[in-house]
Amino acid sequence: MGGMEIPGFRGRVLTSSDAAFDDARRIWNGAIDRKPALIAQCTEAADVIAAVRHARQHELLVSVRGGGHGVAGHAMNDGGIVVDLSQMRGVRVDPESRTAVGEPGLLWGDFDQATQAVGLATTGGIVTHTGIAGLTLGGGIGWLMRAYGTTADNLIAADVVTADGTLVHASEQDDPELLWGLRGGGGNFGVVTRFSYRLHQLGPNVLAGPVVWPMEDAPEVMRFYREFCASAPNQLTTITQYRTLPAFPIFPARFHGRKVLQIGSVWAGDIAEGQRILAPLRGFGKPLFDLVAPKPYVANQSANDKAVPHGWHYYWKSTDLPDLDDEMIDIITEHSLRMRSPRSYSILFQLGGAVASAGEDDTAYSHRAASFNLNINGVWLPDEDRGAEESAWTRGLFDALQPFHYGVYVNFLMDEGPERVRQAYGEAKHRRLVALKDLLDPDNVFRLNQNIAPSAV
Missing domain, CATH: 3.30.465.10 (Uridine Diphospho-n-acetylenolpyruvylglucosamine Reductase; domain 3)
Structure with missing residues (x-):
């Protein structure tokens, strides 16, 4: 299968006999366990060129690893070469x-x-x-x-x-x-x-943070939220999670382990104006707690880190949605109340604004007219025997929303076949990409x- 030496390569080449090999083949999704023949840890563009040429010459299967965070695990392969860019972090x-x-x-x-x-x-x-x-x-x-x-x-x-x-x-x-x-x-x-x-x-400070309600209240809260989103200015982006509240110190201890609806916000503008805009959402119904406050942008960026660590097992299904009608809201709530793993969740991204105002043909990224993206995440620990159950729950919610599917965001796909990739772009755009x-x-x-x-x- 060709030599382990890569001509002109100045980085480090790892094989299974190297102590660092197992660490280097680990990626974010712990459910993916693959063993390449070579991991070529590049230090510069010249190394990438050398690795690609070597792969061509020896007809090696090629994976490209950046952050290694892709849920489908394409950063790794079995028996081929990984062009590993993780050392190039300038x-x-x-x-x-x-x-x-x-x-x-x-x-x-x-x-x-x-x-x-x-x-x-x-x-x-x-x-x-x-x-x-x-x-x-x-x-x-x-x-x-x-x-x-x-x-x-x-x-x-x-x-x-x-x-x-x-x-x-x-x-x-x-x-x-x-x-x-x-x-x-x-x-x-x-x-x-x-x-x-x-x-x-x-920044450096932005108005940001979640408002959290009991998940049982989600049908009413989400009906209000839908109207709120319809008139929200572009400076506001909201992301909703149906989740079991983790035992993080930032969350009041008495609600740990409770199923909740969490609507997070970032206001990219004047803080006082953001307070006015967010007041109706924060005042709706009976929130369990509200952590919206001025905070460093970088602090808000890391707020989700601990909820999705490296090495847990992840199984995703996702779809864009044209809008949020009552039936969708009820389906998502009903399935979320049935989640078994405390780590699984569904996340709903509010689109629109500047995402929608760019022309549909301006970029390969597609479905600019979608109002929301839903990503359903089955999550469990490596030593838990619940992969089948969580994957079935994920597919169950995805299938229940079938009548409302509207394209899909390519980064949220697992290995779901060429038809789903085409759905990510639509026919005309897919032809241009081909x-x-x-x-x-x-x-x-x-x-x-x-x-x-x-x-x-």
Whole structure:
């Protein structure tokens, strides 16, 4: 299967005989356990080029690992090579031009720290240990999206190593079509070695935090919330979770372990104005508690970290929703009240705002007209025998919402087949992505992803 030595490679190459190998093949979703032949830990673009050329020469299956946070586990494979970018974590912020350049192993926590040091930010993940690469390439939804668009909307340029081992630059000036495809088309077109982003003035403090109600009250609260969202300004992004309240110190102890409806907010604007805008939501019904307050943006960004740690087992099903009607609200509530694992949850992202105002054909990221995205998460511990039960619960809620499905966000897919990938883009856009794939990766070297197969395959 070809030598372990990679010509011209200056990073570290790990095989199963190395002590560090098992650590290096661990990814966020502990349910994924794969053993590649080689893990090529790159230090720079030249290493990526060498690794890709080596893979081609020896016909090795290729995985690309950035933050390793993708739920489907495409960062790892069995028997092939992993182009591991996790050591490439540089970030450079230019306050003058309000831009940042990040390497593909960079995590959102480090990115936010660097940009917030100069009072800037861009839409990023809602967990700090997520990598910037996969999130950006799939679209990128997060706390600032209604104010500033998706992460992909803020991607202004990228350096990409293509399947033939060439380094190319994508921007509006150089290869606008590749830039279009990178804004939501995933890792299909090459390995990105540098991402350039547009930044926005924000913080350091924002008005943010959750309001929490008993889950039994969800039908009334969510009917009110739907009306509230309909007129909410773009500076406000809300994310709702149906969850069992974890025993975190920030939550009042008497509610730990209780099933709750949690509506979190970030207001990207003047704090006093945000207080006025959020007052009706905070005042509705009988919340158990309310943690909305001015706080550092970076503190809010890490608030979810402990709820989704590395190594737990995750099984997801997701769909975009055109709106939230009464029947959907009742279905989600009813299924959430039946959750068995205290770690499982459903999360509903409010879309609209700047996400909806970009043109549908402006980027590969799709379904701009969706009002919400629902991600149903079955979660259990590695030593718990509840995988089948939690996966069945996840599918049960997903299937019950079948009549309302409206496309899907590609970053929330597991291995669900080519039909679901097409649903992520719609037919016309999928054809445009296939044409780009034909041009850049006709042999489908980069296929361990939400794959856009070239015509020949």
